[in-house]
Amino acid sequence: MTGTFAVVVAHPDDDALTWAGTVAKHAQEDGFRFVLVQATDGEAGHIRDDFPATRETLGGIRRGECAAAWHAVGRPPDRLEWLGLPDGRLAEMPRIELVERIAAVLAAEAPDVVATFGPDGVTGHPDHIAVGAAADAAFTRLRADGRPGFRRLLHHVLPQTEFDHWQQRRRAQDLPPFDPTSLYHWRGVPDDQIGLTVDCRAVLDRVMAGIQEHRSQLHVLAGPPADVAQLGPIVSHEWATVAWPPQPPGGMLQDVFDRC
Template sequence: MTGTFAVVVAHPDDDALTWAGTVAKHAREDGFRFVLVQATDGEAGHIRDDFPATRESLGVIRRHECVAAWRAVGRPPDRLEWLGLPDGRLAEIPHADLVDRVAAVLASETPEVVATFGPDGVTGHPDHIAVGAAVDAAFARLRADGCPGLRRLLHHVLPQSEFDRWQQRRRALDLPPFDPTSLYHWRGVPDDEIGLTVDCRTVVDRVMAGIEQHHSQLHVLAGSPADIGQLRPIVAHEWATVVWPPPVPGVMLCDIFDGC
């Protein structure tokens, strides 16, 4: 079975690092619809010295990078919704307002599967955490109201075992390891909390092609543009905790639509 897959994230490039492989794998299926919601334009992102952007232009640049990235993956979203909220300040927006904005999109699309960030935000980013909490609340509200679809809610995560291997690779490359207690550093979750593992190795070239379109933020994603290849082992799989329906102990899903 396929259906509509809605991904709700905070910034352009969040989507490229989380669900591009799944989208690429379903790209040519007739029944597949891909909805992407970007809460911000990413206008508060870091601007490295050699990149031709200003604080005023960065948001527009990152919007274009997002569109180019999905073209490189080979499957642009059927709907790309920009909420236009302030980058770096999502936690300051009243939670109910953010929930309403997300719920409006989900109610109009009735996706079978919704994916966002969990309480760790993957990197502890307050914007990620705020968006994830809003999606969780919107999903629960719509289900309680009898909205169709909404059969599965996923939180993108990084398993602790994979995080540990990434740390080892970074040390071998003389790159500083992540500090999972620090803001904006990657962190893992216990492996036994993982309920979905998607093998994306057959489409990893397309995933990397998409990531590489985010020219303005390559130094943020990998430490420097030259180090972007270190992400390849990470995006060769996609992992999630299953929030709804309650996960069955010992059952590992291999696709977002398994059992929907």
């Protein structure tokens, strides 16, 4: 038996860039259950000039892109919960409301592993940081209640060495480097904080196929000139810090359920 894996994110496409490889690797296992919580529909996302969307229709389009992406990965969620909260304003919400909405789903599913954003939000996005903090609080409360599940809490991150290599590749291609002090720019965390590294190269084609389905936001995901191929090295592995339990002995975890 593998277990239940719950991913809690802020926007459609956050999930595609974080945990699609893990889901693809476990897709055919009978004991695997995948729960996805999307806090918003992504209705406040950027609309490029040549894309057929309006502010009123973008949220629905992005919901459809999310479904298409998981079909491309080969494993739609067993439960996909859309909380319908305001995109771009999660940090302004009463924190208890966001915690309660996430906790309601997690309490019903009792996942073995919960994955979300850490304090850096990967790109510093306030929505990422808010949903990650709320998911942490929900996990901590439910675990303290002695419920089944809740064995591990993960924060998706980008190791500093990988971030540095990406910066070098961008400079070599005459692309602007990211500024990790700026909002919405990628950033790394010190390598010695990494507790999980999942090798996703065997399913990379499926991960990339899922990313390609987020057509409305490809220019945002990859940055100018929207060359999605540059994301390949970044999603060929998945990295996380282990927020709970304290880092166990025995070295780097290689799967979200490893020694769980």
